[in-house]
Amino acid sequence: MTGALAPAPASAEKPSPGALYTNGPSGRFLLDGGWYRRADAANVGQARGWQRSRSLRGWRTTTVPNAANAGDESRRSYIGGVWWYRKDFEAPAGAATDWVVRFESVNYRATVWLNGRRIGSHAGGYLPFEVPGRGLRRTGTNHLVVRVDSRRDESAVPPSGRRKDGRFVGGWWNYAGILREVYLRRVDTIDLVNVHVFPRRSCDTCPAKVYVRAVAANLQGIPVDAGLTGTVGGHKIEFRRATISGRGFHLFRGSATIENPHLWSPTDPHLYTVKLEVEHGGGVVQQYTQRTGIRILQVDDSGRMLLNGKHLALRGASMHEEDPTHGAALGPAEITANLNLLRDLGANMTRSHYPLHPLALELADKYGILVWSEVPVYQMRDALFRRSTVRRDALDMVRDMVNRDRSHPSVIVWSLGNENTSKPGVGFTRYLREATRITRRLDPTRLVGLAFPGYPTVGKQEVYTTLDALGVNDYFGWYPGPQNSIADRATLSPYLDRLHDDYSKQALFVTEFGAEANRAGPATEKGTWDFQADFLNYHLGVFAQKPYLNGALVWILRDFRVKPGYDGGNPQPQAPYNQKGLVDATGSPKPAFESVKRLFRKEAGLP
Ligand code: GCU
16 A cells, blocks of 8 residues: 655564565565655656665655556556655675576556665566576665656557547556565575476386576676476486586486376366475575476367367366556455355466566466466567567567466466457567567467457468467457448357367367346347356357357456456447456456356256
């Protein structure tokens, strides 16, 4: 909560040991507690030296994560602006050769200073970045200052803001700020900068092999000797010792065989714990924990995705990580509430337009909820992808998403974007090809996918046959679509059959289907609760007839903010809200929640 003007500084707090989620390295300290924030409408902060001044005049108290414009539905809030954040803290006790500052998500551009020294910058939300904590004081007060610029132009990924014709661009509210938590990481000489755990199993009765690929960075200028030891579910993993060159990296490779693996699946989400220890100079300098699961994904010749050899009819809802109070800066309680709501709905799959918070993925692993993981490459036209800077930024997001999340059993699809140009031209095709190559190199064990709008007016797109999974956004009977082509919901069934014919080897999913609902009224009237329940019931009925369909996701779990003047196809909208949720923005269920729940349970063969 942002409040009063900052009082005179008391003694600085120490960060709290630990993290809000389990997976990752030891030595993390949460930079929680009191922060300061100030707006910079005139964008003068840097010139005024806010990055190094100790004075707290003009700063207000706040906490992080924080969305600076939560609750502000003005157009200015949506367009974006500049805010400054500051954290004064004392270094944690204990030896360290190096410190790292880790941001889990900042929207959109961040510039970071520590004790007046610029230590790094980053562009793009929903994915983490780290900067070296150079100049951190061992004693006394440290000042971490972050300038956050949420203004986006059309080359941002995704674009936001306002077109020349005054219309607003974007699919969800442009929340500004440090939207996920911040960590200080203590490192002693060697840092495991990336750990990838993946299972292999050559037949249904064979033992499973769990492979670990761990990239170790030597933060010293001189070569160091290092060892890595590990276990998975108590099974020993052997790694060869290595000498890592000064400021160099080394890829440790190891594996363990598990005779009778307890497989991970939505109905039995069994997790194994991988424990790693980095040894240097006769001592353990870092530990690393990764909870993971053994499951095998395949797509058969008729486009059916098999999990551990079985075809599953996946059902669920997509979500945005936001609510009216916190904006997009949800804490562990709100993130957990979303996953509990999915579980209560009887969902075994979910999706978002951007990589979810690490805690959400850990809960999905634990609850057995599969995840269509997507980069926020959203509704961008082909010409934008012809710009190397746009393609570079989008590809960086793909790389970061896969690197961050490729050890989660729940993640099944890497989606390269949503509703970009329906007919990929030179630009988008190039992006798709490069992104597919990068994704398959980093992780050959999951499906590479894409979500697109379901329009019968759009023919087969050759580049889609290079993907593994296709997600169609189905608004038949809600939006008119091009030339009114989707106004009649009866055209949905033949359209899905045509898609399957066009892409017979790709795993087909319905990544969105939904209707706005914000009032009582007849089921024939768009925007009523009964219309929504009937719409969802009808679509789920059609999906139940499609044995080739691998999954279907309601758009959306909870109502969310989009942009000024948004209507979502509802004749009586309540801008800026998208009200296709099964629960409203405050979490109150709509009638469709129960009816969809009944259908999901029926589909899953549950009472
Ligand atoms: C699109 C889009 C969503 C949007 C939805 C809607 O398909 O992917 O981000 O919210 O339609 O119109 O409700």
